[in-house]
Amino acid sequence: MSPTLPAYQATFDELGTPLRDVTFVVVDLETTGTNAREGGITEIGAVKVRGGEVLGEFQSLVNPGQPVPAFVARLTGITNAMVATAPGIELVLPSFLEFAHGSVLVAHNAPFDVGFLRAAAERLEYPWPGFPVVDTVPLARRVVTRDEAPNHKLSTLATLFRAAVSPEHRALADARATVDVLHALFERLAPLGVTHLEDLATAADPVPPDVRRKRHLADGLPDAPGVYLFRGPGDEVLYVGTSTNIRKRVRSYFTAAEKRRRITEMVRVAHEVTPVVCATPLEAQVRELRLITEHAPRYNRRSKFPERASWVRLTDEAYPRLSVVRDVKAGSPHIGPFASARTAQEAIAALHDALPLRQCSPRLPLVARTPGSPCALAGMGRCSAPCTAVEAPDTGYAAAAEAAREALLGDASPVVRALADRIARLAAEERFEEAGEVTRRLRAYVVGAHRAQRLTPLAGCAELVAARPAQGTVPGGGETSGARGWEIVVVRHGRLAATGVSGPGEDPLPLVDALRATAEVVEPPVAPQPASHPEEADLLLAWLDSPGVRLVHVTDAWACPVRSAAAHADLAWARESVATMTAC
Incomplete structure (x- = not known):
């Protein structure tokens, strides 16, 4: 049985740290060919660096399990005799993955090197750890012009940046040269605002300098769910958004990941971002909706005028x-x-x-x-x-x-x-x-009838209290499934009146009593119109329909007609054929 390697999955968004605090493993491979599925690895070389300091090196010849082609031997100097007594990839790969654990992989033309490593792991039935990967080729294309270098090959860049080691088609030497190239590229990217790891994900795409310079607006924002407000001159609210992580979401507005022209224009005008931390994602969505309705930001396109809804x-x-x-x-x-x-x-x-x-x-x-x-x-x-x-x-x-x-x-x-x-x-x-x-x-017709029939009981319910296992918990333990916390929601006449999260292992009932006692007083509306923005009621209904929700307290009947429009709700979205609708 193949050994089980420790699983590790990270993304650029998860890491979000300054480049000086990121541990990079710069890797280079020598192989028997260019096809990762058919070729074999003959050598792995890697250098671990952080903050410009070398933390360690890894180098090993690898028996590829197949002859080394003559042209590869002439290019790399690695012969069949050299790899005949070398360990196989089944021995070298676990050692390399342990060396690189918790790091960000860097390679020049990364799809080639990482492709061979992933193919080897797949053949050995090892789970691929899912390293974040940085490719120095697109970074070089971003900051090195044709006037400086005729191409972006590793040897050309090493010469341009006066690397301490010259690449020679040997894995460790090429990895060392790539380290010097990487640091030189970082120096050129820093004035463009690329100073954090997540910036590298879009650094190869051009971002207007005035937009990238606004990235300081995200400094100090909380890593928590909630709402954020971009403010412009005169403290005008330009845009309202929501996210499960305010800081990460706001940072994305200053990268090439943001491609909406009107939002790029908004970022140019903005001078401040105000966060509103919320207890739960549902509260964040509702607050976003209410703030959009209150301020009618010019760069938000939806939900600004609930009074324009028609019945x-x-x-x-x-x-x-x-x-x-x-x-x-x-x-x-x-x-x-x-x-x-x-x-x-x-x-x-x-x-x-x-x-x-x-x-x-x-x-x-x-x-x-x-x-x-x-x-x-x-x-x-x-x-x-x-x-x-x-x-x-x-x-x-x-x-x-x-x-x-x-x-x-x-x-x-x-x-x-x-x-x-x-x-x-x-x-x-x-x-x-x-x-x-x-x-x-x-x-x-079906959409309108279905929506009204769902809203009517919600709008007519004076108070509804529901609970759901807090995000990250796994229900399944009966009455003890909330041992790691519950999201509590109090809904009155279709409006979110209170919400909170019980702590791990706490009895949620005292929190339920406190929320009911302090919840917003909501006047009954004329059903089916809820006492809130119609989209807020839709958010509440979607939350109540989500897996794991339990009703704690209901003052009025909450049900839809047996033969309601819900039986034909699929017609609201079906577009494929007349036969589908006729059958319904």
């Missing part, structure tokens, strides 16, 4: 009709909210396609004094023309209104079946554009 209402009158509204009114069924009035109109069109509701806007009396003129829809049998009722109320229209109420509040199947049948007919007639339009209408 579809079945009006409360003698002969109800569908209407697009901004606010929810008590006593009338609603679906939504929709991101735009246009989407709400598409949902109304879907309902009109399936139900014979009137589409005129005048408010009609129960019985008119004089008969009205029926519209074209009445002639097509799509409306019972209640405007013509003069002797008695139009009782037929009441059935259509009740069907509309049920489609909004409960079972969406009649609307889905009617439109799916129509889509199938249009597709069979190869009227694909019309089929696509009906599909958009159906999708808008």
Whole structure:
């Protein structure tokens, strides 16, 4: 059985330390060829450095298990006789991995050297530790111009930077030369703002100097979840964001990883970053949403104006009709909210396609004094023309209104079946554009109905308390699964009223009592509109649906209709074919 090597996985984001504090292992290989899958390693050489000081060296010939080609022997001086008595890679690789453990690998043309090492580990069934890797070739291309050097080969760069050792196609000598090249590249990159390990991940990509110089704005920010606010002249809030690690996220804005033009413009204007540390990622997401709504930052594109959300209402009158509204009114069924009035109109069109509701806007009396003129829809049998009722109320229209109420509040199947049948007919007639339009209408209706039916019980619940194992814990121990902490959330009428995290091994119930006692007082809204930004309610619902959540306390019923739009929610996202929707 192959020995099990210690697993190690690190990323640039995880390390986030100044270059002087990073331990680098500069490695070079000599091989029998260029194909990592077929060739073998003949020599490994490595130098461990930190802060410009050499900490150790590693060198070993390796028996590749195959003949050394003549041209390789002439190039490197490594012959078959030299490697005949050398240890195999199964003995050398564990020693090298132990030497490099916890370090950042550096190589000139790193994909070649690291590719051979990874291939060897795979053949030996060793887990690859996942070292962070720095390649000096792209770094050299960033700071060494063609006027200085004709190419970026190791020998050329070693000569340019006057390396103490000349590369000679032997692993240790080439690794030593690469160390001098690496340090010279660091000196050139420092004025460009590349001073930390994570900067190297994007140092090869050009970043405007004025943007990179702003990286000091991330200094001192906490390594904690929360919200960050970029501020500009006059303390104006330019942009609000959230992250599980504020400092790492803010630092990324000053690297080539940030490619959004408007954000690059924002960074140029910003002069300060304000952090808001949060107890949980959920609290950070909610605070971000509320701050965006409060400040309407010019560089944020979403969630600035919740009052612009649209709803579809079945009006409360003698002969109800569908209407697009901004606010929810008590006593009338609603679906939504929709991101735009246009989407709400598409949902109304879907309902009109399936139900014979009137589409005129005048408010009609129960019985008119004089008969009205029926519209074209009445002639097509799509409306019972209640405007013509003069002797008695139009009782037929009441059935259509009740069907509309049920489609909004409960079972969406009649609307889905009617439109799916129509889509199938249009597709069979190869009227694909019309089929696509009906599909958009159906999708808008299902999304709006599904969202309202989920929001209604949440908005109507005076208080809901739930708990989830804190991030990093592994549930599975029954009632003791929270031994390493719980995230506690108090929700009132669809608004996050309080949240906290119990400590490892602590009884979470005292924290639950404290949070309930100190939670924000929330006035009941008119359901299905929650007492918060609709997106905040969506965040809470997603959290409540996440694995491991347990309900601790609920004051009111919290359930959706059995035959709700949720049964057809897949239609909201399905785009593949009409057959899929027809089957549903």
